[in-house]
Amino acid sequence: MLKSLFIRNYVLIDSLDIHFNDSFTVITGETGAGKSIILGALALVLGQRADTKSIKSGEEKCVIEAAFNISPYRLEALFLENELEYDPDSCILRRELFASGRTRSFVNDSPVSLNVAKELGNRLIDIHSQHQNLLIADNKFQLKVVDVMAQNETLLLRYRQTYSRYLSIRKEWKELTEKALRTKQDEDYVRFQLRQLDDAKLVEGEQDALEEERKALSNTETIKGALYKITNLLNGEDKGAVNYIKEALSASESLEHYSPRAKEITERLRTAYIDLKDLASETDAQKDDIESNPERLHWVDERLDMLYTLLQKHRLSTLHELIVLQESYRSRLEEIGSFDEQLGTLTAQQEATYKELLKQASLLSEQRKKAAENISLHLISNLSQLGMPHTRFRIDFTTKNEPESDGIDEVRFLFSANKSGELERVAQTASGGEISRLMLCIKAMIAGFTALPGIIFDEVDMGVSGDIADKMGDIMQDLSTKMQVVAITHLPQIAAKGKEHYFVYKQDTAEHTLTQIRKLSTGERIREVARMLSGASLTDASIANACELLQLPSDERK
Numbered sequence: 001m002l003k004s005l006f007i008r009n010y011v012l013i014d015s016l017d018i019h020f021n022d023s024f025t026v027i028t029g030e031t032g033a034g035k036s037i038i039l040g041a042l043a044l045v046l047g048q049r050a051d052t053k054s055i056k057s058g059e060e061k062c063v064i065e066a067a068f069n070i071s072p073y074r075l076e077a078l079f080l081e082n083e084l085e086y087d088p089d090s091c092i093l094r095r096e097l098f099a100s101g102r103t104r105s106f107v108n109d110s111p112v113s114l115n116v117a118k119e120l121g122n123r124l125i126d127i128h129s130q131h132q133n134l135l136i137a138d139n140k141f142q143l144k145v146v147d148v149m150a151q152n153e154t155l156l157l158r159y160r161q162t163y164s165r166y167l168s169i170r171k172e173w174k175e176l177t178e179k180a181l182r183t184k185q186d187e188d189y190v191r192f193q194l195r196q197l198d199d200a201k202l203v204e205g206e207q208d209a210l211e212e213e214r215k216a217l218s219n220t221e222t223i224k225g226a227l228y229k230i231t232n233l234l235n236g237e238d239k240g241a242v243n244y245i246k247e248a249l250s251a252s253e254s255l256e257h258y259s260p261r262a263k264e265i266t267e268r269l270r271t272a273y274i275d276l277k278d279l280a281s282e283t284d285a286q287k288d289d290i291e292s293n294p295e296r297l298h299w300v301d302e303r304l305d306m307l308y309t310l311l312q313k314h315r316l317s318t319l320h321e322l323i324v325l326q327e328s329y330r331s332r333l334e335e336i337g338s339f340d341e342q343l344g345t346l347t348a349q350q351e352a353t354y355k356e357l358l359k360q361a362s363l364l365s366e367q368r369k370k371a372a373e374n375i376s377l378h379l380i381s382n383l384s385q386l387g388m389p390h391t392r393f394r395i396d397f398t399t400k401n402e403p404e405s406d407g408i409d410e411v412r413f414l415f416s417a418n419k420s421g422e423l424e425r426v427a428q429t430a431s432g433g434e435i436s437r438l439m440l441c442i443k444a445m446i447a448g449f450t451a452l453p454g455i456i457f458d459e460v461d462m463g464v465s466g467d468i469a470d471k472m473g474d475i476m477q478d479l480s481t482k483m484q485v486v487a488i489t490h491l492p493q494i495a496a497k498g499k500e501h502y503f504v505y506k507q508d509t510a511e512h513t514l515t516q517i518r519k520l521s522t523g524e525r526i527r528e529v530a531r532m533l534s535g536a537s538l539t540d541a542s543i544a545n546a547c548e549l550l551q552l553p554s555d556e557r558k
Helices: 035-045 076-081 114-124 131-137 139-150 153-185 187-199 206-218 220-235 241-255 262-289 294-313 319-385 432-449 466-479 522-534 540-550
Strands: 002-010 013-019 024-029 061-068 091-098 103-107 110-112 125-129 392-404 407-416 454-458 484-488 500-508 513-519
Touching: 002 035, 013 035, 013 513, 024 035, 035 061, 035 091, 035 125, 035 454, 035 484, 035 513, 076 114, 091 114, 103 114, 110 114, 125 432, 131 139, 131 432, 139 319, 139 407, 139 432, 153 319, 153 392, 187 319, 206 220, 206 294, 220 241, 220 262, 241 262, 294 319, 319 392, 319 407, 319 432, 432 454, 432 466, 466 484, 500 522, 522 540
Parallel strands: 024 484, 024 500, 125 454, 454 484
Antiparallel strands: 002 013, 002 061, 061 091, 091 103, 103 110, 392 407, 500 513
């Protein structure tokens, strides 16, 4: 329930602090006094979009704060999901507007997005205004009323989960179908490219090896001459490094008897002699192995030309990249081959999910149709008490071409206030006063099936008076036994039904005109109801009538 509402620097409000009880509160006041301003402030704190014009002239900041007791309404999950502190006895929503255009929302002093504030606000209170009467023509609203009365919450949750799964599978199937179509159009191209690469019999590292071999084959005489020279310099008959090292080794060995250091020199020379002698043998063998091979050179050139052509064609720089491309083509062909199987699996899943969806939608439809008759009987009975004894009301069902998020049913509220009148859509046949009464009856009807802590009626009694207004007050009063009810009204019959009565008025100061509100004492309340009955001038008759409406002795004035 709404425990209090604090407003500072909002439109014509300097500062207001209003406290509410948990039953039926009425708010009255002259037209233009600011009743709707107070309601607008509450709507802002509940997540409505703000306008900087809402800030009181000359002020830099506006603050609106609403405190709720939410202990009976099982909102812990919502707070946990949004990482908010949960205090069931005191949930405080605050909205701050700045002249700069900036706006901030808080829940229990934690900053939140406007969407979170709105989501929480929608779970706390229903502001029912004349504008909301337009909802009666909205098929979504009509269907929601039917679902509330049919107690379809669990069925709807299960249905929407299935619907979401169906949409997901259908989307995946569509994307895969489009991808398969695009890929199949490229299949011949991919297959040709892969065949060309496969025919090339690519081998990792082959390019580098061939390029080295071509260098060797292209320079056989140069290589052979250099090797001959190296061999001769190392181990020539007349002179050579090997012979010189051998002579040095002999000299070193002869010194070992005279110098201890000669042994180290000997070892080093022996190692060098062995290495150079071995190297001379190797270069001698290599020069004999090297022969000119024009045929092999021709083959290597052709092979490298083929590799270079493939690299240039695919705009690649290395053989490794070409092999990676080859494997990607192979994978694409394998994927193309698997599309039919994947699509077959998704098609089966889609058909099975669609079948389950229709089954659940049919169950929803059955529940709705069962509830529709009771809804009609209930509304006709209540509207009869509100001065519409010849009301006829029916809910028509048509089946949609395809299931949607709320099922396969399209509902229409058909209405006639006359015995002989044709049943037509509510918005086409009902007057403003009739729509107000119908909406009030709908709200009262669904109150016992929703977990909404409170409802505010903003002048929904427009277009009615007298005994009908008294009956509307009775409905609101009865509704207040199930939830907190606040009614902004111009009708004394409704004002008299409230447990607490607030009066909104304007107060002129030297600089501003301000909107004020105060809770009325019993005596003040008598005079206010009397004013609503007879106008500005109070008479003994209007006072007596007010006391009668309030069920108070006429001499009780506090």
